[in-house]
Amino acid sequence: MSDLLSNATKDGGSVECLGLTFPSDDARREHFLNLLAEKLRDPAFRAQEGFPVGTDEAILAMSDPPYYTACPNPWLAEFVRHYGHPYDPAEKYAREPMAIDVSEGKTDPLYRAHSYHTKVPHLAIVPSILHYTEPGDIVLDGFAGSGMTGVAAQWCGTAPATYRHKLEMEWKKAGTPAPKWGARRVVLNDLSPAATFISANNNLPFLADAYEESGKRLLAELWTSIRWMYETLHSDGKTLGRIEYTVWSEAFICPSCNGENVFLDAEKVSYEGQRDRIRCSSCGAEARKEEMALAQVQFLEDGQVQWRPKRVAVSIFYKIGSKVFEKKPDQIDLEVLKRIDELEIPENFPHVAFRSSKTFNEGRMRTTNTRNTRSIFLPRAAHAIAKIWALAEGEHDKKLRMNLLYSIEQAIISMSVFNRYRPTGYSQFGQHLTGVFYVGSQHAECTPWYILEGKFGRVEKAFQTFRTKFGNAIVSTGSSTALPCPDGTIDYVFVDPPFGFNIFYADLNNIVEAWHRVISEVGGEAVIDDYAGKDIHVYQRLIRGCFLEFFRVLKPGRWMTVVFSNSQAKVWNAIQVALQEAGFVVAEVTTLDKKQGSFKQVTSTNAVKQDLIISAYKPNGGLEQRLAERGAAPESAWDFVQTHLRQLSVSKSKDGVLEFVVERDPRRIYDRMIAWFVRHDVPVPLSTEEFLDGLRSRFSERDGMVFLPDQIPEYERKRAQAAQPPQMEMFVADERSAIDWLTDFLRKRPSTYQEVHPEFTTQLGAGWKKHETRPELSALLEDNFLRYDASGEVPSQIHNYLSTNFHDLRNLEKSDPRLRAKAKDRWFVPDPNKAQDLETKREKALLKEFDEYRTAPGRRLKEFRLEVLRAGFKSSWAARDFKTIIAIAQKVPEEALQEDEKLLFWYDSALTRMEANA
Template structure:
């Protein structure tokens, strides 16, 4: 089959799939290597699945797996990972451990936010197959290049040939004169911005004025050389000048810069010098010399001025087009190298060289920042790049391009030494909101490291790379929070929800999805959990991505740990899904809890506590829009009648013996105070406080002991939680001088009834306040609101939910997914009843 011709014939229909990139048909076809890689939605994925996958059959499916809870190797500093400087990389070593846990050899793994392609590497290292996609053409192109190997010798030979040819044509641009008249080769040139003194308007070069050359450091404060005023850089305005841009053929006003030091080599010995007149003359000659080869002549983000959320007025003044991010000398070298690469007829070799070229574009730009301490004192590289933004430093380097090409080629060649095969992966460029080219129930496991809110502005950051390959991100479906794109939290959450719905559809029943999470904002965390549950997944286990030391219990607050969080969720069985939909959730509650408990590790963990089980069931029913038939009391009775409780954790009858074996193997009689050091837990609200107390009071304790331990872990914000003593009196039993957990079913039910009466009174009080108040309520007891909303939802009193919801401050709603969802559903129901 002529795959490229087949792709050409399908392009028009592929344009209907979300995320089809921006580019001409010719450029998309030129960059493609079908069936393995397409910089557009890949129409050959179904063929890949038919060839490598096993069709799902409910009758014969025997898959069973618990979430992964062992230690994780998160080493990112290996030569393979560092081959390219892409701004995000998940550690493939960690992904490999998840893949090997959840799948068997030959099974198919999906990553729809593939970034640099680490999931593909992990899959190939594990003997699995991978479907990899990303909205960004440069990300999918990088993913593809990371996941196949070409001849190492042939690759390096071609690199050497290109370097020699370009050097022969352009080496006149790299010459400088030593003090004795000998000719040196420029290694790099340091540039400095000009500033104006706010006191006397005197123009000065930052490098000359703010640097202490004797001690080798940059001063935070320095004196104006004209009026002697003490200055700080942030108080000084950058100097502007007008120059003629002979590429755009018009005058441009921009920040004034000057070369201040030249680093050069003679006979392998390094020297520094201030530019002399000959150097300035050479720069002028280079700037006036036309560039004969193609380069991207394009407004940044196809907008120009104020291109996006990474644009800064004080940094990007006059930087409207892509070529403004490069010195003219470097643009000559880059365009010449790229012309040599694109002339090659060997497609795979050309692609490997294109991604090599791509890998040093950031360092070749004006983003190459000076590391002052290393520059003067050694001990490390003095040229650095800061990824994740488009910041142009006031002191930047013009680096030597051919040396960068050679250095990066050696790193990229590590991929060629890894023996990766295109037969094991297929790569697509599309939005995760539309996987119409992937069949339902066809994927064995999903690992994703998705975009989180406004962490990174991917399409803006990637434009620097994508302009060179002539295929750009279509960011209409880009899942980020971005003012320029008019995307706030709601738009981001909707895009992520639609993505998870597609992932739920293509994943086989009973299988797992793992999400790597790294964002400290609770609104993003809550939105993620809501989107997963709404799409149909059941979140079974959340853990910390870390190197050493497992944890039995961990809190699910993103603010509580510095490490990334790992979320493991599963798609319920086909039988459960059928029953759940057919009965609108009615009388399926026991089956839901049994499925959840059966999917959890048989060990002490948050997810096995009564409150977490109740919370997960309520969330699942609520987000599916089904009637909630259980309150806290009847839910406990259901647990008591159908499952087994031990040490505050619930198990199925098939699990209780395994739990006893677990405790025996860990030398734990019961999970009491002696085990608390093993529990990674933080108290951030009333619910987490009660869960912690349930665990801590496995053995009765005095108030003093409880208070001391509680205060060490407590970091409550945004929730009006009663005093510790009140929590204890409402939910536990005071027995002489100690507090203990209820020891019988009757005691437990009395405690639940007592708590419910209190929450009911508080909710009724809040309802009266909301009906009469003109201001938003900022301080509320969230558990009272959730309790009242549950009761109102059950009795269809949607107006009560909306009365309070309309008076709650938006921060309360954003940071509580339960409260937010009750309000959203009440709004829908109220409109339907109107």
């Protein structure tokens, strides 16, 4: 393996790359650039999914092969084979889901070296990589963004002693073995060339030693070239200052007199309980900004008359020495601005029209006629960014050129009209809204020096301490639905995928990509976008395609971590269903609090308010083979349970409080087993009650959770150290969760209808699902539980409760009249044998009602029972009647279907089978 790039370049020493030796790194680069140029001329190579839009020259200019290509990386498979180790079924590998607290680092210099729309801090990823992998293992991030997973993988080998000691102490306190330090190798892939360019700079050797000096040289050359644009006269009438930023304001037309009012200069009038109103400087009339039309300026563009909002310079902030001053633009300033306005747009300034999408066609983007890459810059900013970009592109050292552009591209948005003026802000650059494009009425036009002068120094310091090596990372640009990676070669997957309509990455990256002249191929972007005809179904299909690839390349028995951030239940369910259909088995869901860096246990029924962390595994090959041999036999179900329980956390605690491991809940295990069988197109061999009864007889249960016998000692040790047993949080939102709540309640406290009714009523809050029929308590009790009628002996469950909680009933026989009288009319949970009888009776009733849904007139079901739909879909699947599932699903409101994971799973699986059989 080569040494650091900086050393190799300085010393002129030979470098090794994928088994080949080159006299220098420049020779390595030239060799692979020539090979990439040949591949780019091949139409089949360019036909790959997610191939970006750009010329051969532009793609080659961005790339540093074989470690980074601004297109699908043709050396990715070779990299994995060269540095990875083949899957060995005999190799012992066992991990529980990541369950310890993590500290994150949003203030870490590496995290702040380059901004991105969303990213998980690398210090929040490091513990997961240490937990699931060994030094030298290969980690994959198929939605790499700015490459924080790669930074985390390499940080495992470069972390300072203070960080290592802190983490080791935390793990020791949690009873976790010490991590094995050492860099892991990483494969980073993203659809966006802008993202992969950042990833490449973050993860490949950085020329830190020459970087700051070169950046300052560029700024000095820029000043020499265009200083006349950024000089202003001080109040003494003779000293020239350098402008830091200029404040611009839109002008609005008074609806009463058509007078023009500059927004920032206009008088604002406040009234209690109302938004501020603008008082016209001409006639004194008052109006809200929304009631006033934008003043416009017309101009010629590409031979056509266009318009933009009229913007007026109202303040100039400038520096003399180390002091900053403010002034109103004087006549000389206005003449300079007029002179700049008359100049031709620089030749290298990209002219790319924005596509029709939610990002570019709504809100202030539409009302300000912001329609292409040129319309977001004022003339002076356009000349400045074009000039410094050209200066950086003129740097003869390829690696240094990439490093310089890495920082310069961050100035693009801060120099655009998206950068709002905030009078109370500590700094005026970086004031754009994140995750969207928004054109404010007041704009701070920042200079390159104001943005970049300190930036070059901060970035250099960050990379002085984080030194990477070639061979640790490879970066590819393309779709994660078609990774050029061999089967079963990846040791761990960590992904932070796009989440529906929260963030439109391709749009947000479009402006920077226009400067690189390599644009994302948006057809394969997993988003929900009405403009592009992409609904939740398209989104789920694309995400499933990516998860299928991750499943294919991951070694059997290994893990994937998915970070999820979306407040909509339907997107959350789409992710979970896509995971299961791809073949993954979910073992745990936790939350990542990015502000505090802590993990907390949650259930999937919670509203999604924080970033969720899904831990899922690819079952080992032995389980797959045994299922193929046995088919739909009960032994196959118990084989799955045996394997699944081995993958789950034995115990979880937070601040000394033992937590309920949701995935060990019997019904959750049953759901996972069903998904496993459906994924393999094998009939489910056991009914719910048969399965639950089998669990009780084959496995151990503690505190409502199921364990393997050899896991019990460890759990009981943890249980003995806790002040109280773990409590499962229950959220009653539909009939199934209402039954579960009643089961938990009556098992602890067998009660009469009058006793349980007020307790039950308090559970039926605002969280009840919109289209779900609210069942009567009496019907739920009658269908799912037993009532003691005072004949015969008092059931053991009621006897235990009464003798424990009533002093006068202690030590009485089960046939004692006093005990029978107190026990009369109490509802209790049936024993397994009677529970099966009730379940059979209940299922018949549910399927009868499902037939009524099937024959009901009309195109929609306004109200329904989810339990009926779930039972009907399950029965139809067993009969391979996929058409019925699809037909009934189309009668269900889209919102209800998408927000119920079980219904969505059956429906999507039926669609997949129908498509496969077509």
